[in-house]
Amino acid sequence: MQRQVLDYINEESVVELLTKLIEIHSPYFHEEKVMFFTYEWLKEKKLYPQFHEYEENKITNFKGTNVIGRLKGKEKGPCILLNGHLDTVNVCEGWEKDPLKATREGNKLYGLGALDMKSGCTALLLALEAFKKTVKDFKGEILYSFVSDEEGPYGLGTNATIEDGIVKDADVAIVTEPSSGFCGVDFPCLCLGARGGYNYRVEFKGTAAHAANPEKGNSAILDCAKVMMELKNSEMMKDPKLGKGSTCIIEAGGGGQACSVADTAFFTVFRHIVRGEDKAYLEKELYEAVKRADIKSEVKMIFREGPSHESQGFNPYIVEENQPYVNQIIESIENVCNEKPQIAYFSSIGDFNYLGSRLKVPTFVFGANGGNYHTANEYVEIDSVIKTAHVVYEFLINTLGLN
Structure with missing residues (x-):
């Protein structure tokens, strides 16, 4: 044979x-x-x-x-x-x-x-x-x-x-x-x-002001940066086989108006996960990072839409x-x-x-x-x-x- x-x-x-x-x-x-x-x-x-x-x-x-x-x-x-x-x-x-x-x-x-x-x-x-x-x-x-x-x-x-x-x-x-x-x-x-892994976007809404008087506004970009740093410091679960997950900021941006405090900003994450980490866990992880960052901007988390419910992420x-x-x-x-x-x-x-x-x-x-x-x-x-x-x-x- x-x-x-x-x-x-x-x-x-x-x-x-x-x-x-x-x-x-x-x-x-x-x-x-x-x-x-x-x-x-x-x-x-x-x-x-x-x-x-x-x-x-x-x-x-x-x-x-x-x-x-x-x-x-x-x-x-x-x-x-x-x-x-x-x-x-x-x-x-x-x-x-x-x-x-x-x-x-x-x-x-x-x-x-x-x-x-x-x-x-x-x-x-x-x-x-x-x-x-x-x-x-x-x-x-x-x-x-x-x-x-x-x-x-x-x-x-x-x-x-x-x-x-x-x-x-x-x-x-x-x-x-x-x-x-x-x-x-x-x-x-x-x-x-x-x-596994999920992709999500975090949006920030601050307050605009003239760049000559930044203290009168609230920079969404600065708040965005603070949360990114806190999120990277989050403690992740450890799986006996798969190890730990990882957080990768794959995109960031905001503002754009001339001579103005940025009132909008965002960043996008690809988060590799292990068993026990799911969408609810990631949402909790993010908002705990927001709390630690002690910011004033409004924050919204949006998971990437998938062709179907089962294909929104990878388990x-x-x-x-x-x-x-x-x-x-x-x-x-x-x-x-x-x-x-x-x-x-x-x-x-x-x-x-x-x-x-x-x-x-x-x-x-x-x-x-x-x-x-x-x-x-x-x-x-x-x-x-x-x-x-x-x-x-x-x-x-x-x-x-x-x-």
Whole structure:
């Protein structure tokens, strides 16, 4: 069996497919070409793909496309969801190589999305092909979703698969985000959960006055600054697995009138959270900071609106280490890599949050090693992509194989 698998998952097949994916420019909200390519690739391999089209009309007015499919066994068994996103961030400044051309240097392959996460999608595609070609009968079902707009503000692609009921039957999920690359640890690295996060805006209303007599007014900008500093000093909850959350001020502004005390100001926060921290907790945290700041301005807190109630933010989740699927994926990693994976927890958010917290199924993040994700000169280590594909294949065999 192993020899057959190597016909489909090897250095040549990984580099060839990953190169093609990298060289299709697919920033979020512009994924049509890469979705069509992936659909045609899966169709050629007789893996029964379908286009899943969705619309988000409340905020973005975006019409998106996912590529989904199912492989059903002859007997009842677990449903394994394989999820990956085919979009990337936009090209940033500072690239020393062409970001839209795959460039190989030894074990590294450079290009936009090489690590995050066209490497993971390559691993899933080749694992699916190998399974289809080498396994005649199995129990259960494989459900795959190659989605759009993970890098955008709401994870619209995976959100749509959940809200449209496409992935409701999943019993366990694997998301091949680059766990080693993101966590900064050697491959193999298995993430058993992730912090969540919410975006909110804080608005201040002060009192205008002439800039020659600032004592007659109340500067909303100064009050805004005081609250920002107090908020950064807030004591956050500590989770035994996820650690602490974090507060990042991502935008601030106000005033603008010539020669006047600013009567308006605002700042915007992205707040990563851990278990036990929710919208009510964040609201309490903010207003305690306002109280400590001892300001005069009126304060209003507004959470970022989401396409739906469930997609307003990203909730944290963990997979308990005694969960049966944990043992199976660790065994699969050991069989391929000849070593146990390092266990970690993702510090940021992604589609895995939606799957782990909303579907409430064990959701593993396992993928390649590399560097410079979301910045210039992004690269992936080729051997880690090969091993990721083999681990996914091994997990499918171990979980769905007939005795």
